[in-house]
Structure formats: structure tokens, C-alpha cells
Amino acid sequence: MSTRRKFLFSALGACLVQLSGETPSKLLIRSARPEDFEMTLEGFSSWLTPVESFFTRTHSYTPTIDMAQWGLRIDGLVDTPLTLKLDDLHKFPRAELVSVMQCAGNGRSFFQPGVAGMQWERGGVGNARWSGIRLADVLKKAGVKSAGNQMMMDGADEPPGTMPDFVRSLPIKKALHPDTLLAFQMNGEPLTASHGFPLRLVVPGWAGDSWVKWLTHIEVLDHEYDGFFMKTAYRHPIHPVPPGTPVDLSQTTPVTQINPESVIASPLHGSRVTMDRTTIRGAAWSGESPVTRVDVSTDSGRSWKAAALGGQATQYGWRLWQLAWTPKERGSAVIMARATDRAGQTQPLVQDWNASGYLWNVVQQVRVEVGDTVAAPPSGAELNIPEFPDAVKASCLPCHGADMVAGQHLSRPQWEKEVDKMIRWGSSVKPGERPALIDFLVSHFGPR
Numbered sequence: 001m002s003t004r005r006k007f008l009f010s011a012l013g014a015c016l017v018q019l020s021g022e023t024p025s026k027l028l029i030r031s032a033r034p035e036d037f038e039m040t041l042e043g044f045s046s047w048l049t050p051v052e053s054f055f056t057r058t059h060s061y062t063p064t065i066d067m068a069q070w071g072l073r074i075d076g077l078v079d080t081p082l083t084l085k086l087d088d089l090h091k092f093p094r095a096e097l098v099s100v101m102q103c104a105g106n107g108r109s110f111f112q113p114g115v116a117g118m119q120w121e122r123g124g125v126g127n128a129r130w131s132g133i134r135l136a137d138v139l140k141k142a143g144v145k146s147a148g149n150q151m152m153m154d155g156a157d158e159p160p161g162t163m164p165d166f167v168r169s170l171p172i173k174k175a176l177h178p179d180t181l182l183a184f185q186m187n188g189e190p191l192t193a194s195h196g197f198p199l200r201l202v203v204p205g206w207a208g209d210s211w212v213k214w215l216t217h218i219e220v221l222d223h224e225y226d227g228f229f230m231k232t233a234y235r236h237p238i239h240p241v242p243p244g245t246p247v248d249l250s251q252t253t254p255v256t257q258i259n260p261e262s263v264i265a266s267p268l269h270g271s272r273v274t275m276d277r278t279t280i281r282g283a284a285w286s287g288e289s290p291v292t293r294v295d296v297s298t299d300s301g302r303s304w305k306a307a308a309l310g311g312q313a314t315q316y317g318w319r320l321w322q323l324a325w326t327p328k329e330r331g332s333a334v335i336m337a338r339a340t341d342r343a344g345q346t347q348p349l350v351q352d353w354n355a356s357g358y359l360w361n362v363v364q365q366v367r368v369e370v371g372d373t374v375a376a377p378p379s380g381a382e383l384n385i386p387e388f389p390d391a392v393k394a395s396c397l398p399c400h401g402a403d404m405v406a407g408q409h410l411s412r413p414q415w416e417k418e419v420d421k422m423i424r425w426g427s428s429v430k431p432g433e434r435p436a437l438i439d440f441l442v443s444h445f446g447p448r
């Protein structure tokens with residue numbers, strides 16, 4: 001960890017990192033290595049999210065790219081396989097758009113019962129300007145054969161141990177959509193290493209798992225790619241299931257579009273406001289259909305008022321919104337905001353549970369106290385990471401830190417499943433050590 005980073009602690013425990021540089025910005029560290037950093041609620045006040053505040057999701061480690069070696073290979077069911085250097089890609093017509101990018105697991109920490117994975121609150125999302133070229137132009141140059149109906153995408157990242165490589169596929173229809181880009185730039189600057197330098201996919205309206213970073217290889221296929229991150233991870237139940245029930249993979253379908261969602265940036269949950277006028281504000285977005293309205297309630301959902309939309313109106317970017325509120329009485333009030341998109345989709349009050357914690361978009365509830373003075377919410381507890389026994393350190397901390405483990409709140413069966421997955425990925429847990437390891441995990445990181 002760079003010594004130039006300063007650590008603070010957030011209300012819900014994760015570390016806050018203050019990145020060095022001109023723009024003061026904060027990210028919550030969910031996992032320091034691999035890099036999983038969350039945007040704070042402050043981020044929902046800017047129309048474009050500065051790169052320094054933009055969340056980062058990384059399955060394995062951020063690769064160092066040698067540009068002398070780097071090239072994008074396009075093969076499979078194409079007439080002419082191609083290997084293109086960055087200069088070759090720059091010769092295609094430019095394309096640019098603003099789009100939200102959201103992790104499929106954003107909001108995962110709100111699912112009850114809890115599920116394994118990055119414990120995102122609301123900030124596994126951001127809104128940026130992406131510039132590059134159209135993927136369709138490159139695919140047309142290679143010539144997609146008529147049998148090609150999926151496109152495999154792989155990046156330069158390499159998994160530790162025996163973890164499966166992060167490889168995804170995209171239906172060819174979405175790949176050929178004029179808004180699907182191969183981007184070199186984010187907010188007018190070359191991509192940073194954490195965001196996929198030199199080239200990443202931009203798949204507007206779809207969850208971040210399709211936005212493959214450090215792209216090196218595209219293969220046109222006649223079937224969905226047959227790997228862990230398509231066939232096991234990033235799948236959603238076709239039919240609702242009772243909370244806590246595992247779902248047979250045959251009853252699931254890949255995560256594609258993101259859902260309509262709005263987040264209240266201010267006031268903060270647990271804060272105190274006065275009887276004077278308060279501005280309630282935040283950001284709202286949806287998948288392929290733009291947000292057309294945001295309704296706000298200040299009385300626990302009994303009545304709703306349309307908020308004023310701000311920021312620019314684009315197909316895939318988020319809108320900022322605000323509503324002035326003058327409380328009528330002292331006491332406790334619950335503020336809610338609900339986004340609706342052009343297709344008429346809106347946010348639910350209760351969400352169907354899914355075992356991987358994907359696509360959370362329940363209407364947020366922010367409780368404030370109306371009084372005579374203003375006060376910020378009380379700061380929460382720090383994430384207490386207990387000392388790990390040596391055997392657990394040896395089995396569990398070679399690839400990532402204790403933060404990856406300590407953020408979870410899992411039941412015994414869920415920890416057993418998680419440990420088995422890590423053993424498959426290369427953890428050296430000896431059979432005799434397993435019971436004590438599971439006991440340690442359940443006793444410290446059990447259900448909330």
C-alpha cells in the first residue's frame with residue numbers, strides 16, 4: 001500500500017483512502033488487493049464522477065502492460081482474424097458517450113440473509129465520459145460470420161493460484177450496437193491502470209461485469225462462453241426464490257442490464273436538519289432506458305413529489321435531482337427517492353433475494369431528525385479485524401488481505417462453501433485444519 005495514502009474509517013467500517021493528487025477524493029477500500037474501492041455518497045453530487053472518486057472492481061491483480069507487446073487479437077468466427085495495435089485502433093472513427101457503470105453486486109450488503117462477495121453499499125457505481133471507437137467497426141473489419149452470435153472478451157489480468165480467469169462473453173447483438181465502445185479514455189484522460197489501460201469495453205446500460213478491462217482478446221463464438229464467470233458467477237434466478245435458498249444454475253440467466261436506481265446524497269441517514277428549507281438531492285440512473293422522473297417522499301412513502309432533474313440528459317448517464325423541503329414538524333422523518341425510466345420501470349420497495357446479491361435497487365430510506373440545530377450523523381464503528389491465527393493466515397492471506405474476509409457476514413454453510421471455493425482456487429487448507437478454520441470464520445464473521 002502506497003505510503004502517500006492516508007486512512008480514515010467510514011460509518012460502516014471499511015477503510016477510506018485519500019488518494020494523493022490535485023483533486024481531493026475519497027474511496028472506501030473494500031479490499032486493498034485485489035483493488036475493490038467504493039465511491040462515497042459525496043460522489044452522487046457530481047454529474048461526472050472524477051476518476052479519483054470512481055469505484056474500482058478487480059477480480060485479480062491489476063496487470064502492468066508492456067505497450068511494445070500489447071495488441072488486441074480478434075479471431076474465432078470471423079472472415080479475417082486481426083491483431084491491432086493501439087495506433088491501428090486510433091485510425092477508426094472516434095465515438096464518445098456518457099454512461100453510468102455499475103457493478104452487478106452494487107448494494108449487495110443490503111440483502112438479507114447476507115451473501116458472499118464484495119460488500120458494496122451504494123457506491124459500486126459512477127458516471128463517466130468514455131471515448132474510443134465503436135466495437136462494431138472493428139468487428140465489421142474482421143467480418144463476423146453468420147454463425148457468430150456471442151463474443152468472448154479477455155483481458156491481460158492473470159488470476160492467482162488456480163482461480164479461473166475472468167473471461168466474459170456478450171451477445172453479438174449488443175457487441176454490434178453502435179453505443180458499445182472500445183474505450184481508451186475516461187473523462188478525457190487515458191484510462192488509468194485501475195480502469196483498464198490501455199483499452200476496455202464500454203457496454204452502456206449493462207452491469208460492469210461486461211465492461212472487460214485491459215482487453216487483449218476477442219473471439220467470436222456460436223455459444224455463450226463456457227467459463228466460471230459466465231456459467232457460475234454473474235447469473236440471476238429466472239424465478240423469485242425464498243430468501244436464503246440456493247438456486248440451481250439451470251434456473252438462472254446471465255446478468256445483463258442494470259435496474260433503475262436513485263441514491264440520496266444529502267441529507268445523510270441519521271443526520272439532523274432544522275425546520276428551515278433543506279435541499280434533498282442525489283443522482284438517479286437506469287439501464288438502456290434513461291431516467292425520466294424521480295419522485296421524493298418525506299413522509300415514509302405516504303405522499304410523493306416530483307424532484308427537479310439536473311445534470312445533462314443523455315441516454316445512459318445519470319441525472320442529478322433535487323427537491324426543496326421545509327419540514328412541517330419536529331421529530332423523525334423518513335426520506336425516500338424513486339427513479340422511473342422512459343420504459344416505465346421503477347424501483348421496488350421490496351426486492352427478490354438472490355444468492356449472489358446482484359442488482360439491488362430497493363428504494364433507499366434516509367431517516368433524519370428535524371430539530372433546532374443541524375448535526376452530521378454519528379460516526380460509526382471501525383471495522384475490527386481480529387488477529388488471524390497463523391494457520392488461517394497461511395491458508396487465507398497469500399492472495400488477498402484480511403479485509404476481503406472480514407467484510408463478510410456469512411452463516412456456517414456459506415463459509416463452508418466459500419472455503420471450498422478458495423481451496424479450488426489454490427488455498428492450502430489441510431483437511432485437519434478445516435474445522436478450526438470454519439469455526440474461526442463463523443465466530444468472527446458470522447451473520448449480522
Ligand code: HEC
Nearest residue numbers: 058059116117160161395396399404405419422425426427
Ligand atoms: C489462491 C489465492 C487465494 C487464496 C489462497 C484465498 N483466496 Fe479468497 N479470494 C481470492 C481472490 C482472487 C478473490 C477475489 C475474487 C473476485 O473478486 O472475484 C477472493 C475472494 C474472497 C472472498 C470474497 C468473496 C468471493 O468469493 O469473491 C472471500 C470471503 C475470501 N476470498 C475468503 C478466503 C478465505 C477464507 C481463504 C482461506 C481459506 C481464502 N480466501 C484464500 C483468492 C484467494
